[in-house]
Amino acid sequence: MSVAESHVIHRTPKVPLRKAVGGDRVYVIDDEGNRYLDACGGAAVCCLGYNDPTVKQAINEQLESLPYVHSGFFTTDVMENLADRLTALAPGDLNNVYFVSGGSEAVESALKFARQYFAEIGETSRVRIIAREQSYHGNTMGALAAGGNKARRKVFNPMLADVFSHIEPCFPYRKMREDETEEEYAIRAADALEAEILRLGPESVAAFIAETVGGATAGVLVPAPGYFKRIREICDKYGILLILDEVMCGFGRTGSLFACEQDGIVPDLLTQAKGLGGGYQPIGAMYASDKINDAILNGSGFFQHGFTYIGHAAACAASMAVLDVIERDDLITNVQERGAQLNRLLHEYFDNHPYIGNIRGRGLFQGVEIVADRASKTPFDPSLKVNAKIKKEAMSLGLMCYPGGGTMDGASGDHILLAPAYIVTEDEVTEIVERLKAAIDTVTHEAAAAGQAAE
Numbered sequence: 001m002s003v004a005e006s007h008v009i010h011r012t013p014k015v016p017l018r019k020a021v022g023g024d025r026v027y028v029i030d031d032e033g034n035r036y037l038d039a040c041g042g043a044a045v046c047c048l049g050y051n052d053p054t055v056k057q058a059i060n061e062q063l064e065s066l067p068y069v070h071s072g073f074f075t076t077d078v079m080e081n082l083a084d085r086l087t088a089l090a091p092g093d094l095n096n097v098y099f100v101s102g103g104s105e106a107v108e109s110a111l112k113f114a115r116q117y118f119a120e121i122g123e124t125s126r127v128r129i130i131a132r133e134q135s136y137h138g139n140t141m142g143a144l145a146a147g148g149n150k151a152r153r154k155v156f157n158p159m160l161a162d163v164f165s166h167i168e169p170c171f172p173y174r175k176m177r178e179d180e181t182e183e184e185y186a187i188r189a190a191d192a193l194e195a196e197i198l199r200l201g202p203e204s205v206a207a208f209i210a211e212t213v214g215g216a217t218a219g220v221l222v223p224a225p226g227y228f229k230r231i232r233e234i235c236d237k238y239g240i241l242l243i244l245d246e247v248m249c250g251f252g253r254t255g256s257l258f259a260c261e262q263d264g265i266v267p268d269l270l271t272q273a274k275g276l277g278g279g280y281q282p283i284g285a286m287y288a289s290d291k292i293n294d295a296i297l298n299g300s301g302f303f304q305h306g307f308t309y310i311g312h313a314a315a316c317a318a319s320m321a322v323l324d325v326i327e328r329d330d331l332i333t334n335v336q337e338r339g340a341q342l343n344r345l346l347h348e349y350f351d352n353h354p355y356i357g358n359i360r361g362r363g364l365f366q367g368v369e370i371v372a373d374r375a376s377k378t379p380f381d382p383s384l385k386v387n388a389k390i391k392k393e394a395m396s397l398g399l400m401c402y403p404g405g406g407t408m409d410g411a412s413g414d415h416i417l418l419a420p421a422y423i424v425t426e427d428e429v430t431e432i433v434e435r436l437k438a439a440i441d442t443v444t445h446e447a448a449a450a451g452q453a454a455e
Contacts, residue, residue, distance in 0.1 A: 018395075023050020026421045026428060028400065036395065039432040040402035043216065044248045044365065044419035047275040048325055055280045058321035062314045071310040079311040082320050086285065091258055092266030096293040098286040098303075099311045103247030103273035104138030106284035107209075110269040111142050112305045114207040114241045117292045120299035123239075126206040130196050132169040134410060136217040137209065137245050146209050149217040150410030165200065167192040169214060170227045173358040173369065174377070174408060186224035194234045207241040207269075208234075212259040213362055215248035219407050219415030220367030222360050228263040241268040241292070247284065248365075251275035252326055252422060255336045255363030262362065268292055281318035282309075331422040338429050339363035342418065345433040355444035364422065368436075369407055370414040370444060372451060379413040382406070384447045387414035394439040401436060416440070 010017065022029040026049045028036045041047060048055060062078060069076060079099060087095045098113075100106050111129060118126040131137070133148040144153060145160040148169075153160065168175060168189065176185040197205050208231065214221030235242045244267040249259045251272050256262055258270070269292065273284030296303060309315070326332065343359065343366055350356040350368065357371035370387070372380045380386045387403035394401050407413030420432060 025049040025051065026424055034398065036398050036400050037428065037431060037435070038400045039418050039420050039436070040400055041275075041419045041421055042279060042400075043274065043402060044253055044417075045274045045277075046279040047252065047331075047422045048278045048280075048322060049421040049423050050279075052278070052280070052321075052325060054325050055278060055318055055321040058317045058324075059280060059314055062317035067314050068309070068312055070308075072306075076311065076313050076316070078313050078316045078320065082316045085320070085323065087287070089257055090270070090287055091261055093290045094266065094270055094287040095290050096288045098288070099316065100273075100284045100286065100307055101282045101309045101312065101315070102284045103245075103271065104140040104143045104284075105307055106247060106271035106273050106286045107137045107143040107146065107243075107245060108140045109286040109305060110209070110243050110271055111146065111207070113269060113286065113288055113292065113296075113303065114243060116300075116304055117241070117295050118206050120295045123203075125203050126240075128163045128165065128200055128205045130193060130200075130205060130208045131164060131166050132210055133166045134169045134171070134214065134218040134221075134407075135166075135209075135211055135245075136215060137211075138247070147217075148410075149406065151406050152217070165196060167196050169218060169221055170223045171214075171218065171221055172224050173360065176224070182224045183226050186227040187230050189224065190227050190230035190234065193231060194237075197234070197238050197240065202238040202240070205238065205240050207243050209243040209245060211245045211247075211249060212263065213249035213254055213365060215365075216402070216404055216417065217406065217410075218367075219369055219404055219417055220361045220365055222362055223263060228260065228265050232265045235268075243267060243269040243271070245271050247271050247273040248419075249362075252332050252335055253363060253365045253419060255332065255339055257332065259362070276322070277315060277318045278322040280322070281312070281315035283312065283315035283319050326422065329423075334424075335363045335422050338420075338424050338426065339366070341426060342366055342420075342429050342433070345430065349433050349437045350440075353440070355440070355448065361418075364418075364420055364424070366418045368416045368418070368440075370416070370440070372448065379408055380444075380447050381451060382412055384450060386443060386447050387416065389443045389447070390414075390416055390439050393442050394435060397435045397438055399432065399435040399439065401439075 019031045135148040137143045137146040145164045148166040170189040270287040277283040358369040391403040402417040407415045
């Protein structure tokens with residue numbers, strides 16, 4: 001659709017968009033009949049593809065009985081049943097859940113819940129939140145302030161709260177020294193949290209927030225072995241809450257329903273969204289431990305926070321059905337198997353590629369970092385817009401992939417994120433990698449030639 005014809009404020013208003021009119025499993029269909037293999041789930045959202053009959057039926061049935069009711073007046077069976085089911089599956093004592101409409105709202109809720117917890121127990125000086133550089137936690141003001149991506153913060157920096165500070169991410173490809181093992185690096189990276197706590201004063205710090213597996217802004221950062229266990233120890237030592245953001249990496253995406261299960265830890269607060277509703281309805285969730293929830297329940301008895309669509313009945317019905325399908329069809333096993341295949345093929349196709357620096361991921365959550373020089377890890381000049389051009393070229397080949405820039409430091413670096421639906425087949429995974437390679441080959445060779453010409 002041309003820019004001139006639209007009255008919508010689009011994400012990139014000057015860029016004309018194709019018009020989607022249908023979906024078929026893992027394919028999106030445009031108004032000209034072209035089919036696009038979705039290798040990124042939109043933004044790691046569409047975990048069951050685009051036309052699952054079980055989920056659509058569940059939504060329709062809920063709409064027939066009750067689409068929505070304000071949570072200040074009523075609860076509903078569908079919300080209570082979803083909460084019972086999810087907390088039974090959650091690790092540790094994350095036995096309490098607060099339903100919202102998406103990831104930003106879930107993170108915003110977790111930040112406020114953490115602050116109110118300390119107010120309830122009389123530790124009112126604890127207001128500071130430590131996060132990580134190159135993180136992304138959402139676009140509401142609190143979530144954006146928690147995020148550490150320079151490009152997303154730049155315009156709004158004067159408006160962001162100054163109680164947030166940031167430490168280096170756990171980024172082995174960029175940060176690990178040659179004389180370190182992964183385990184040694186994990187401890188060094190985690191110890192940056194303790195140093196920041198001591199700099200700020202432990203009595204002022206409320207929480208540390210991190211993506212369990214880093215997502216959109218750094219291209220799937222998998223924590224080094226032992227990193228989060230050390231983080232958990234540090235938080236416990238200073239009485240600080242640990243918030244894990246699993247909005248993008250959670251709900252089965254990395255091969256377990258909760259990504260932190262693979263790291264052997266339990267946070268105090270955890271957020272989910274995206275795959276929680278599979279794109280069929282907007283829904284997010286904040287999970288809280290009994291300790292935190294009980295402090296508020298037995299204190300003021302009121303969470304000083306709220307959104308209009310908390311516990312939306314149709315959204316909860318969609319989430320229940322998504323979980324039904326995941327369990328019925330054993331899709332977590334498919335995530336593990338197809339994820340292993342995807343990672344293996346990425347290595348086969350790109351390990352010797354002159355412009356691919358690193359391949360990383362868990363399950364069906366994989367990232368490819370693109371560089372101008374493999375030996376030095378030097379990125380392409382940002383002005384070349386390599387990641388955006390790969391997205392455009394891939395679309396011309398019938399492939400949807402999720403690009404990112406500023407991978408290295410918020411300004412420089414390019415990556416492509418892959419997060420196909422949990423129903424993806426072996427043949428479709430092969431097709432994803434083949435089309436991606438064709439797109440990357442075309443764009444990187446052109447970018448390399450342009451870079452040489454500019455020298």
